[in-house]
Amino acid sequence: MNDIPEGVIERLSTYLNCLIKFQQNGIETVSSERLGSSSGVNPAEVRRDFTYFGTFGKKGVGYDVETLIQHIQRILGSDEPHKIALVGAGNLGSAIASYEGLLQHGFHIAAIFDKDPGKIGENIRHLEVFDIKDLPQITKSTNIEIGIIAVPPTSAQEAANLLVEGGVSVILNYTPALISVPAGVQLHNTDPVQQLLHTLYYLSSTGDKGLPRKKRIPDGSKNRIKATH
Amino acid sequence: MNDIPEGVIERLSTYLNCLIKFQQNGIETVSSERLGSSSGVNPAEVRRDFTYFGTFGKKGVGYDVETLIQHIQRILGSDEPHKIALVGAGNLGSAIASYEGLLQHGFHIAAIFDKDPGKIGENIRHLEVFDIKDLPQITKSTNIEIGIIAVPPTSAQEAANLLVEGGVSVILNYTPALISVPAGVQLHNTDPVQQLLHTLYYLSSTGDKGLPRKKRIPDGSKNRIKATH
DNA sequence: CTTTGTGAATATTTTCACAGCT
DNA sequence: AGCTGTGAAAATATTCACAAAG
Numbered sequence: 066m067n068d069i070p071e072g073v074i075e076r077l078s079t080y081l082n083c084l085i086k087f088q089q090n091g092i093e094t095v096s097s098e099r100l101g102s103s104s105g106v107n108p109a110e111v112r113r114d115f116t117y118f119g120t121f122g123k124k125g126v127g128y129d130v131e132t133l134i135q136h137i138q139r140i141l142g143s144d145e146p147h148k149i150a151l152v153g154a155g156n157l158g159s160a161i162a163s164y165e166g167l168l169q170h171g172f173h174i175a176a177i178f179d180k181d182p183g184k185i186g187e188n189i190r191h192l193e194v195f196d197i198k199d200l201p202q203i204t205k206s207t208n209i210e211i212g213i214i215a216v217p218p219t220s221a222q223e224a225a226n227l228l229v230e231g232g233v234s235v236i237l238n239y240t241p242a243l244i245s246v247p248a249g250v251q252l253h254n255t256d257p258v259q260q261l262l263h264t265l266y267y268l269s270s271t272g273d274k275g276l277p278r279k280k281r282i283p284d285g286s287k288n289r290i291k292a293t294h
Numbered sequence: 295m296n297d298i299p300e301g302v303i304e305r306l307s308t309y310l311n312c313l314i315k316f317q318q319n320g321i322e323t324v325s326s327e328r329l330g331s332s333s334g335v336n337p338a339e340v341r342r343d344f345t346y347f348g349t350f351g352k353k354g355v356g357y358d359v360e361t362l363i364q365h366i367q368r369i370l371g372s373d374e375p376h377k378i379a380l381v382g383a384g385n386l387g388s389a390i391a392s393y394e395g396l397l398q399h400g401f402h403i404a405a406i407f408d409k410d411p412g413k414i415g416e417n418i419r420h421l422e423v424f425d426i427k428d429l430p431q432i433t434k435s436t437n438i439e440i441g442i443i444a445v446p447p448t449s450a451q452e453a454a455n456l457l458v459e460g461g462v463s464v465i466l467n468y469t470p471a472l473i474s475v476p477a478g479v480q481l482h483n484t485d486p487v488q489q490l491l492h493t494l495y496y497l498s499s500t501g502d503k504g505l506p507r508k509k510r511i512p513d514g515s516k517n518r519i520k521a522t523h
Numbered sequence: 524c525t526t527t528g529t530g531a532a533t534a535t536t537t538t539c540a541c542a543g544c545t
Numbered sequence: 546a547g548c549t550g551t552g553a554a555a556a557t558a559t560t561c562a563c564a565a566a567g
Binding site for chain 2: 074075077078079081082083086140141142143147155156157159160161163164165166167169170172210211213215218234235237241243251253255256257258259260261262263264265266267268
Binding site for chain 2: 535536537540543544545
């Protein structure tokens with residue numbers, strides 16, 4: 066039983082994105098060459114990535130876009146719907162609630178929560194805002210697996226605790242606060258500052274501008290530069 | 295002249311975050327052991343990460359928190375201020391404008407732009423919203439290096455074009471749209487869906503729950519699981 | 524002729540383990 | 546006594562290169 070590198074899983078969702086664009090443009094077949102170049106990945110790596118899960122291509126032809134999308138969705142688990150509890154009905158929460166692409170990938174915001182009595186009872190995108198104190202009960206009774214934290218940073222840990230109490234297994238933290246959760250709950254932090262800092266290095270690093278070893282064409286998120294020391 | 299792995303740069307900003315928390319708690323010295331365990335990184339890796347840039351520690355003692363923060367900030371380039379152009383004054387834009395932590399790391403939103411005549415001239419967090427058509431001129435004249443795209447996805451490419459025209463070197467795309475920029479401009483996409491998809495795999499993957507090879511304690515963003523095929 | 528799937532080769536990253544400094 | 550900095554080893558990941566398939 067072989068380990069699957071995390072990089073593979075990350076790339077899989079990149080491929081999925083590209084494949085969906087291809088599909089929208091009416092492209093029915095792709096080669097690893099084509100898929101690789103639009104994802105910024107070496108074609109051999111694309112092919113090897115798939116072999117972890119099976120053999121999806123046709124020699125001499127390539128991959129059927131539709132089928133490959135289905136395979137990747139099944140692998141990632143986005144072939145079935147997933148319910149989300151969104152905590153925080155402020156600007157960030159509202160932005161997330163309006164985020165298209167969530168639905169497209171089978172994610173469904175099942176409930177929104179806030180602390181502010183002024184917001185409770187209001188509607189955001191056809192969803193009523195519930196009192197945050199009812200969160201554990203509601204997430205349990207509706208089997209919500211995913212929580213998104215979009216509250217002010219000082220309330221982030223509190224929100225996390227309620228989500229854990231409510232039995233969610235995945236938490237996306239949109240707050241700069243470092244929060245902690247018990248083992249068994251997956252926590253992902255999405256800190257824009259972290260990304261900016263990362264970016265900065267390649268921007269400013271003493272003179273020598275970052276010449277990437279390999280081009281990651283459309284998303285530019287994986288480069289490497291020469292040492293400056 | 296040695297290549298610096300991108301992973302090193304990514305971890306550096308994680309360390310920085312932890313170090314700032316330590317500092318806020320009055321901790322003056324850390325060992326690689328301590329820093330590593332709060333960042334979810336092997337202590338030897340922490341030490342080696344630093345050796346790419348110099349030797350910052352004291353044998354037998356550890357690292358001075360204050361000094362290490364300064365070193366990392368200088369390496370990343372966050373020791374000097376950086377100006378940001380924020381495109382989009384809707385919910386997402388407002389949320390970003392209110393994001394604490396930007397300032398804390400020397401990022402400064404220098405101007406906000408929108409297309410909507412109803413928003414132009416309004417104030418968000420003491421900043422006037424400018425007409426997006428003036429973006430290139432303003433970013434050029436104020437030397438803005440970083441652009442954040444927080445507009446509806448259909449306008450994302452247009453926003454990117456204006457930012458490029460205005461001479462920014464880094465673009466953070468908060469839109470699900472795949473946008474393209476000329477070489478020389480760094481583009482980072484921050485797609486919440488991508489993160490959720492990634493997460494999902496470890497959630498649902500056929501039975502066997504992801505037992506990580508190494509624990510990434512506080513952020514849980516780098517695990518690995520057994521093959522299911 | 525084209526493109527996959529994959530053994531073997533390479534390259535990179537991570538970890539161990541310990542000499543050496545404070 | 547405690548912890549860094551780092552060669553050397555181990556573990557991983559990526560890429561090459563080609564046989565086999567359509």
